[in-house]
Amino acid sequence: MDKIKIKMIFIKIAYIVGIILDGLLGIDMFLYTFLGKSIYLHNQNIPISSNETQPVMMFGTALMIGWTILLGWGLHKPIERKGTLIITAFPVVFLYLIYDIFQYINDISITDPSSKIVVMIIRCGLIILMMVAYIFANQVKERKK
Template identity: 35%
Template sequence: MNKKLPVTNCELHCGVRGVSYAGFSQHRSVLPDRNELRNPQRQLTSDRHAKTTKYATVELTNLKSFIMNGQNKNLFLIKIAYWLGIGADLLWAIVLLSPKLFGTMVGIPNYNPDIQTRLIMAIGGTLMTGWTFLLLWAVKEPIERRVVILITAFPVVFGLFIVALIGYLEGNTSNIWILVKTSILFIVMVTSYILARKMKMY
């Protein structure tokens, strides 16, 4: 004779409504619709986790955007120093290859040097032309080639500042603009190198 199994309320065991026949080796349940299987507390926790994950993703995206904008700004500032150096070197290359223009730039009217001085100036103009191309090469990779802007600041720009300062102290007051220009270039180039070094570290 078959023994009837006790009837229990499944809601007491798994949190859903239904009828369960419990036995030592048998367990059958009459379950409701699948949507009723969801535990409300578990679903609430899952929704909170999803919202937290979404919020964290948005914040991370905003942080990345902020960092990228900062890096783009720094890269722009770094390149400014290179282009200022390119402009200054190109200007001096032209001036050194043209004695009359050189005289106008340094405040010596009707400057007409002898052949030996012209040759020395031509050597300087050639070197300035080469340095212009060096900076043009470096500006393509301003972070990796940052050492170029550093050695442009010192000794090149710093040396020009000393020469202009000596001329100014000797009475050539027209050199004041060269002192101002080289001072600005030196500060901008050193700052550019520091920014490039920091960006390389990150």
């Protein structure tokens, strides 16, 4: 298999990982907002759904589902829409990472520290994945010229 095909596979995997993670979180946020049930959020220092927190979760759910669709749109033409990779890494995942670090340093998370560290490692991995995929997309674009 040539280098271009390997890079294209890597780029598509980056999109698919983003779609899966955002989609699952969006579904979880929806379930938490409307049914009070969660697979992930109950361990992430998210307040119990109430009249005060529900509108915020509704907006967050809409944004998460929207981002999932945006990454799906990018996957359809991964080279032409490579910008979705960079804006997924910075500011989206990067700002989540900063928030996680802030929670960890200030000890304001209800999760155990090891769980928060695992989440931070995953976020760092996502940033690296998206950045490498973006670099590969630029290289593939240059080769096609």
